[in-house]
Amino acid sequence: MLIGGLLIIVAGLMAFFPSLNESDTTVDWISLPLVGFPIIVSCILLAFASQESRARKEVLAVPIRLFTLVASMIPLAISTALFFDWLILVDWDLMYNEYALEKEYVWIETIGVSWHVGMDGLSFPMVWLTTFLVPITIITTWNEKDGATYHPLLLMMGGALIGVFVALDLFLFYVFxxxxxxxxxxxxxxxxxxxRRYAAQKFFIYTFCASVIMLLGLITLYFLQPEGSGAQYGTVTGRTFDMTVLFSNATAYNMGDNVFLGKDMQNVLFAMLMIGFLVKLPAVPFHTWLPDAHVQAPTGGSMLLAGVMLKMGAYGMLRIPIAIFPDAVVYYQDVIMAIGLISLVWGAIVCLGQTNLKKMVAYSSVSHMGVILLGIASMQPIGYAAALFMMFAHGIISPMLFAVCGAFKHHYHSMEIGAMRGMAKWSPYLAVYMMFAWMASLGLPLLAGFVAELMVMIAFWPEYGWWILLPGAVLAITAAYYLWSMQRTIFEGGDEGQPPESLNGETPPDITLSENIGMIILAIFTVIFGIFPFIALGMMDQWTVAFFEGVFNMGGI
Amino acid sequence: MEVEVFSTEFWQAFAPEAILIVGLLLIFIIPNLGNSKFRIPLTKVQVPWFLGGRRFSITGSPAIPGMLATATLFTALGMMAIESVDGNMDTTTVTSNGLVILQLDNFSRFFEILFLAAVLLASMASLDRIPAHTFSGKKSLDELYDNRRQADFYILMLTTAVGMCTVALAQDLFVLFVGLELASLATYVLVGFHKESKAGAESGVKYFIVGSVASGIGLYGLSLLYLEFGSLQLATIAANWSDSTLLGTIALGLVLVGFGFKVSAAPFHFAAPDAYAGANSPVAGVLATASKAMGMIGLIRVLLVIALPEGGTDESAIWLYTIATLSVITMTWGNVAALGSTNPKRMLAYSSVAHAGYMLAALTAVGAWKWGEIEAPGDYAEAIVAAVLFHLFVLVAFKLGAFLVLGLLEMEGEVSRLSALSGLARRDPLIGTAMFIFMLALAGVPPLAGFMSKFLVIAGIVSTSIGELWMNGTVSFSDLHWVWWLALAMFINSAISVFYYLRIGVVMFLDIPEESRRKPLPYGASIRMAIWICLVATILLGLSGDTLIDMCYRAADSLNLA
Known part of the structure; x- marks a missing residue:
């Protein structure tokens, strides 16, 4: 009943935005169900939860938690149904700059901002991943203290992330x-x-600084577009923030002899936009916020941060600068490759030196994001498809790693790798999941990570030749190191009967039921996407082919 | 329409302002109604006179002035809003002996609404911040003080409003100066009204001394302008500006000092942090919003209406480099100083210095539109002025809102350290969240009003720097006008500013409240109401600012810049 009431309120709110295309009477499956619903529900729940008395807050925690879980399942159900065509027949076979389930409403008329949403092969996997991870995260961190506000925040996070992926308007994109x-x-x-005080501020300020530079790039780009007239264009400025218009302008200019902007202008704008995205990704040398944020963040926060938020950087790159400035991509190709390679190698080497489990996982994320950059720098369709699949695979594997870290912290009260001894004896489940997650992260064949890494390597070879030995060697060395340290921590030392010191003599418990459920679902999906990568890869391939035709004017794979 | 002063049409056009004056007089009269009688000389006839003597208990209630002031402001504001929101205002010009004194148009009405909104919110908050106590029962000394100062406080508030409205309407620099001084003198006293702390009186005196020096310099500049042009009429000076000599430039510089002090631009901002920190919070909020807007009117009138070259030459305004330098110094100085201040009111004061810098940057861009290739400069200038107006208006929502939250905290003790805010989100989650939203709006986080305003200002600057270049096909980065770098400076500065805005959030959500602040927050119905109004405005104007943007454009349009 509550949900029904909420939906009515939201529908009333949406009536304020008159649609640009009045004859379009199809149901809007994105704005409200996927984006608006989580954010509005979480705001209402947070308002309920903001009680001064602690006792009342405790009482409210259980119903709010349950309600949040149910609410987070709705977007998941919808996005899954959209993929399998259960609700309506969605045509995912799209050309470049075509979007499924596209909807556009007027938002700020004077400067040409519209609420324009839609999905394609680039964004849909990310949207599904987000809708999938939010309930998993809620389940895994079911017992987090102060759940009355914690779980709604996760839900809100999910809504905002989906908003980033579905936005087809630069202003809307920036807002989310x-x-x-x-x-x-x-x-x-x-x-x-x-x-946490330091980490939270550093996280916010670091990424905010980068994104204001990105915003300046976007505004400059906005005014460099030719003026036009139409419903999307601002009544005062005569320009539009609509991405689809921008893309078709850019494509038209790129295809013909007429250049959209001067070469140096393109390079400057490309660099400004990339700064925002590289910091979010994060790539070395802009990565320093990530280890701090990850180490201090709670488990649920880390899972969403690593799982989806980092992908925002890669997504944004592919969506905006690369699509608009293909010439600048060629110009900066070696720089991107170098940054990717440095991230990969640097992340891996620093990872080896860590004694803190979570920091180690964080640096391994940096390393994996380097792989995405390599895929982009390869300028091969297969490299782009690989980057997309890496985003997806890492989005499932890294939350599992962080769930393991969180469970370890929860039960062993420590993050130090040295504190683990004989985990297989004390906590067999945790040991299995840890083992599995590490294997997946290393790229064990038949698990999701392997497919992406293999494809990147294939794309890397024709472009950069024997440089391939560097990432290859780094991957091999780190694999060996992880296996060795795993062998030490999980299997050795259990027989001596000495529980870790951090527990003060108590017997370490195994993971709880909720953690178990969350992790096993993640493990199952890692295997599914490792064995049947084409479930997601098919859509990504299609998008990549269309993208290369539309942007680089090249044929298929 | 042209009307003579004090003609019937005059009163019709200026009914809202007349209501303010009537309200002001009523606050003088009503508390003083009593049973006094007036004996006609040489007779024994006593005529009841009602002013003075033993005060009637109903009209003498100390709660009356506050109610009266709030009701007056509310009525006047409502009348203005109804008149102007739905469409264009008719331009009404007031003349006297052939001189244009006042002009009522979209621009002046926009600012009047802004001023009255700010003063109204502040006086609503003051109903709780400086409470009136009933006569029954024994009173502590503080309570008696509070009762004594009710009438004075609200008289000064209304005087400020009247002065500011005069500035908005003035078409003659002399009238503008009179209005400015009327408002300023009232605010000097209001700053000193914070009697609970020693800082109050000290800052009042400091503000008065520095302010009167700045006004003196400005007045000297005006006299030089008169010497140069033989008139202080805006229209006359603007028409003759292109023939002006060095004297005119010097005079312009001196006048800028006077207005620069009002908008607290560096290097004339030194009194501002002291004044804001010493004043009680609602008054500080008025200083940071309405008073700044008043200075901004002065700058717009002098820089944009008078001192922009009218001819079709390529040269840009003479003040271009001066104001550009000042803007960068102001925003950087404000932000860096705010980083180091641990007093939340000083921090907000420095942040308002930084905001002044942003607005100066916008004005610089207007001055740059005469350069070469821009063919239709009017649109660009209008867009930027509209952005500045939007910024000034939404400042009333979130900057005043932030000061009002501090005012709520002041009701339980001085707020001079950051720790006074600690644990606010736990003590009162809604107020804490509101404060955090105000901080995010100040920092310029979307989708709040602060983001919209910063966005519009920067978009205006960038659009000027690009101009009509997009028509040429291939635009090179070096083709952009240098004001583009001002946009970058603004962005870097707003990134710096996130540090200290976020710190307030961290303190509110993470820290444990001080010993003296463990009890629930004081209630204060009307101050909370004012905070909610600010909060709703902050969010709504960010989500859909179309109506306000339109209003700003109409206001900028009526300046007739191009």
């Missing part, structure tokens, strides 16, 4: 891009570790 910072800021600030 910044909106994701706020729930994450609170997650780190209120549920984080000892240095």
């Amino acid at each position: 891009w910044e909106l994701t910072l706020i729930p994450m800021f609170f997650l780190i600030l209120k549920w984080g570790g000892k240095d």
Whole structure:
């Protein structure tokens, strides 16, 4: 009943935005169900939960938690149904700059901002991943303290992230891009570790600084577009923030002899936009916020941060600068490759030196994001498809790694790798999941990560030749190191009967039921996408082919 | 329409302002109604006179002035809003002996609404912040003080409003100066009204001294302008500006000092942090919003209406480099100083210095539109002025809102350290969240009003720097006008500013409240109401600012810049 009431309120709100295309009477499956619903529900729940008395808050925690879980299942159900065509027949066979389920409403008329949403092969996997991860995260961190506000924040985070992926308007994109910072800021600030004050502020400021530079690039780009007239164009400025218009302008200019902008202008704007995305990704040398944020963030925050938020950077790159400035991509190709390679190698090497489990996982994320950059720098369709699949695969594997870290912290009260001894004896389930997650992260064949890494390597070879030995060697060395340290921590030392010191002599417990459920679902999906990658890869391939035709004017794979 | 002063049409056009004056007089009269009688000399006939003597208990209630002031402001504001929101205002010009004194148009009405909104919110908040106590029962000394100062406080508030409205309407620099001084003198006293702390009186005196020096310099500039042009009429000076000599430039510089002090631009901002920190919070909020807007009117009138070259030459305004330098210094200085201040009111004061810098940057861009290739400069200038107006208006929502939250905290003790805010989100989650939203709006986080305003200002600057270049096909980065770098400076500065805005959030959500602040927050119905109004405005104007943007454009349009 409550949900029904909410939907009515939201529908009333949406009536304020008159649609641009009045004859379009199809149901809007994106704005409200996927984006609006989670954000509005979480705001209402947070308002309920903001009680001064602690006791009342405790009482409210259980119903709010349950309600949040149910609410987070709705977007998941819808996005799954959209993929399998259960609700309506969705045509995913799209050309470049075509979107499924596209909807456009007027928002700020004077400067040409519209609420324009839609999905394609680039964004849909990310949207599904987000809708999938939010309930998993809620389940895995079911027992987090102060759940009355914690779980709604996760839900809000999910809504904002989906908003980033479905936005087809630069203004809207930026709004959601910044909106994701706020729930994450609170997650780190209120549920984080000892240095949470520092970590939360660093996280917010670092990414905010980068995104304002990106915004300046976007505004400059906005005014460099030719003036036009039409419903999307601002009544005062005569320009539009609509991405689809921007893309078709850019494509038209790129195809013909007439150049959209001067070469140096393209390069400057490309660099400004890329700064925002590279910091979010994060790539070395802009990665320093990530280890701090991850180490201090609560488990749920880390899972969403690593799982989806980092992908915002890669997504944004592919969506905006690369699509608009293909010449600049060629110009900067070696720089992107170098940054990717450095991230990969640097992340892996620093990872080896860590004694803190979570920091180690964080640096391994940096390393994996380097792989995405390599895929982009390869300028091969297969490299782009690989980058997309890497985003997806890492989005399932890294939350599992962080779930393991969280469970370890929860039960062993420590993050130090040295504190683990004989985990297989004390906590067999945890040991299995840890083992599995590490294997997946290393790229074990038949698990999702392997497919992506293999494809990147294939794309890398024709472009950069024997440089391939560097990432190959790094991957091999780190694999060996992980296996060795796993062998030490999980299997050795259990027989001596000495539980870890951090527990003060108590017997370490195994993971709880909710953690178990969350992790096993993640493990199952890692296997599914490892064995049947084409479930997701088919859509990504299609998008890549269309993208190369539309942007680089090249044929298929 | 042209009307003579004090003619019937005059009163019809200026009914809202007349209501303010009537309200002001009523606050003088009503508390003083009593049973006094007047004996006609040389007779024994006593005529009841009602002013003075033993005060009637109903009209003498200390709660009356506050109610009266709030009701007056509300009525006047409502009348103005109804008149102007739905469409264009008719331009009404007031003349006297052939001189144009006042002009009522979209621009002046926009600012009047802004001023009255700010003063109204502040006086609503003051109903709780400086409470009136009933006569029954024994009173502590503080309570008696509070009762004594009710009438004075609200008289000064209304005087400020009247002065500001005069500035908005003035078409003659002398009238503008009179209005400015009327408002300024009232605010000097209001700053000193914070009697609970020693800082109050000190800051009042400091503000008065620095302010009167700045006004003196400005007045000297005006006299030089008169010497140069033989008139202080805006229209006359603007028409003759292109023939002006060095004297005119010097005079312009001196006048800028006077207005620069009002908008607290560096290097004339030194009194501002002291004044804001010393004043009680609602008054500080008025200083940071309405008073700044008043200075901005002065700058717009002098820089844009008078000192922009009218001819079709390529040269840009003479003040271009001065204001550009000042803007960068102001925003950087404000932000860096705010980083180091631990007093929340000083921090907000420095942040308002930084905001002044942003607005100066916008004005610089207007001055740059005469350069070469821009063919239709009017649109660009209008867009930027509209952005500045939007910024000034939404500042009333979130900057005043932030000061009002501090005012709520002041009701339980001085707020001079950051720790006064600690644990606010736990003590009162809604107020804490509101404060955090105000901070995010100040920092310029979407989708709040602060983001919209910063966005519009920067978009205006960038659009000027690009101009009509997009028509040429291939635009090179070096083709952009240098004001583009001002946009970058603004962005870097707003990134710096996130540090200190976020710090307030961290303190509110993470820290444990001080010993003296463990009890629930004081209630204060009307101050909370004012905070909610600010909060709703902050969010709504960010989500859909179309109506306000339109209003700003109409206001900028009526300046007739191009």
